Amino acid sequence: MNVVARPERGRQDAKSGSALPHPVDVVVAVRGIELAGPHGVYPREREAGSRFSIDVELRGDFAQAVETDRLEDTVDYDAVVQRVCEVNRGRTFHLIESFAGAIADELLDRFLRISEVRVQVRKLSVANLGPNTWTMVELTRRRG
Secondary structure, X not given: OOOOOOOOOOOEOOOOOOEOOOOOOOEEEEEEEEEEEOOOOOHHHHHHOEXXXXXXXXXXXXXXXXXXXXHHHOOOHHHHHHHHHHHHHHOXXXXXXXXXXXXXXXXXXXXXXXXXXXXEEEEOOOOOOOOOOOEEEEEEEEOO
């Protein structure tokens, strides 16, 4: 029996059918989205508001953008930031865990190219913990 070794072809471009030169894993991240919101467990936090810093890291079908240089083949960073701001304005949260979960859900629901989102929410002003103390939660959700 003769075995013929064939070189493995690169990943196929979904639109043209041609092979991409090298497999690529693309992560899109937006870091340091600063917001103020009435989120917190205690009434004084909800009344005075707190400062937050949000980081989002997105994984998904973005590899084609490396070749095409077209916005349609990735996710628009500005639109991602707008969605995070809308979640902040649209609801009040007791916990930063639920705040992060709502952001992740919104991004997965709105951007079909995203398969996984990691959200970090830092609460920059924490009552009774000192002036330079902040808390953080990191949450990862995947498309089901």
